[in-house]
Amino acid sequence: MEELKILLKNIHKDESKKLETYISGGGYEALQKALSKKPDDIVETVKKSGLRGRGGAGFPAAVKWNFIPRDCSQPVYLIANADEGEPGTFKDHILMEKDPHLLIEGMLIAGYAVHSFQGFIYIRGEFAEIAQILEQAIAEARQAGYLGKNILKSGFNFDINVYRGAGSYVCGEETALIESLEGKRGQPRLKPPYPAASGLYGSPTVVNNVETLACLPFIVREGPERFASIGIPGNTGTKLFCISGEVNKPGCYEFPLGVPLLNLVYDVAGGIRGDRKLKAVIPGGLSTPVLSAREADVLMDFDSLAAAGTMLGSAGVIVLSENASIPEIALRTARFYANESCGQCTPCREGTGKLRLLLERIFLGSGEADDIRRIMKICTSLKGISLCPLGDAAFLPIFNFVEKFHGEFEALIR
């Protein structure tokens, strides 16, 4: 199956991170084109393209931008969410490391559309070397007049600051990210108000995922109709799929939304190691409910996966073979969310902690007959009531591991 490389079109070039390489591939043409139009026209273009956010929830980008109040006296901030903490996800890593100017141009277009003059890239602390690559690319762009004052003589001012997180998964949640960028503990805020009304330093703020922003140069340059013609209705454009786990050729691959999952596993990623049988697939990063092999015949887009009872999430596809132990994976999942819960709200803090305890004792062989029911009860009764979605990100997948593979848990208890 042939990849359709729009976002990844530069990454295999020599010196792909350099400005001249980016420009020779048509880079910054979209910015020029955008600046010749009105900001509202850009919002309209993005609306027509059907672009949905790539950060996890699939929220339409233009709708989010339209929440920003017009002609407000406060500054508007744009934040690129480069926290990439969802286990199984490594797409923003590759985009920023190999093609940093793509993100910069995307931010310029978004910044222009929402009347912002200051952007931030909030990058996870572990990506220190990538943060340096971004700093260098920003310096290059500034030197060439793509960032700073009066960009390309259009009167538009915009600059970007790179902010390094310091090792916290919850800081990928947009309001926790904003708290962290304000120099505080990364604890999610109660919503509303949403960031568009009151975000960074109390100002209207747009938070978009790196990949979402990276789609913008293509949309502006080639036109929204072109983008909308890729994929399936309501799920337009290409998507970066991160395939990892027990496959022969793990990697980040770009395909139109709606590509069949089984094609990704067997054709693109070369099938399962040692020709083992498929047991299950986690389709969209660790927070998305697992699909058993029987359920894996699905299309990879927001709506098809929702209909299958799971989510596209960050498109981190984790492939599990017959050798994988689901109770062990459920335990690792519980440990992860218990470690990363910010501790602020009770259902998430207590729920994830209790799940970890129960799964630990089942895994160690000292589980009680009633423990499976206890786990299901925690997952169902605490669903939807934590302050931010981190709680559900633990409860939903763990519920599905236990429900779909309860035999494996029972075997450990007996």
Add this chain to the structure above:
Amino acid sequence: MLSIKQKDDIRKKAKEFPGHRSVSLPALYIAQSGKGYIDRKDIEEIAGILSISYAELYGIASFYNLIHRKPIGKFHIQVCTNISCSLLGAEHLLTRLEKKLGIREGGATADGIFSLESVECLGSCDKAPVMMINEKFHEALTEKKLSRILASLKEKAE
């Protein structure tokens, strides 16, 4: 204690942000860039520069995994043990490291050269198993590769 240069760097960095409070994380990074961790005195001094309370800054420092509040080794080894890495043998590599270094996960060698920690997904799962040593990624690890890396670090430490 912060050096004069560290204090200057923090004040300079603070000017980059519309809200000067934002500099608290960069300041903690600057403070730990010398000895690898921050102590009580460092937190006190930064809190003074930023005009916030010691307790508040301590709360911030303790929230983030990459801000170290106790000494770490000259080479701080972080092994990813999340799903994709553990499916490809991360746990086994961690055990090998514990044996080779003679320490347990979470500990440090007596000479202060190595410390070892298991961490969550490092965002490089296609190249599993993965670890970080200080700020550098080491990917697609095998036992052989691990031995080679350790040997070269031991050489560097001498």
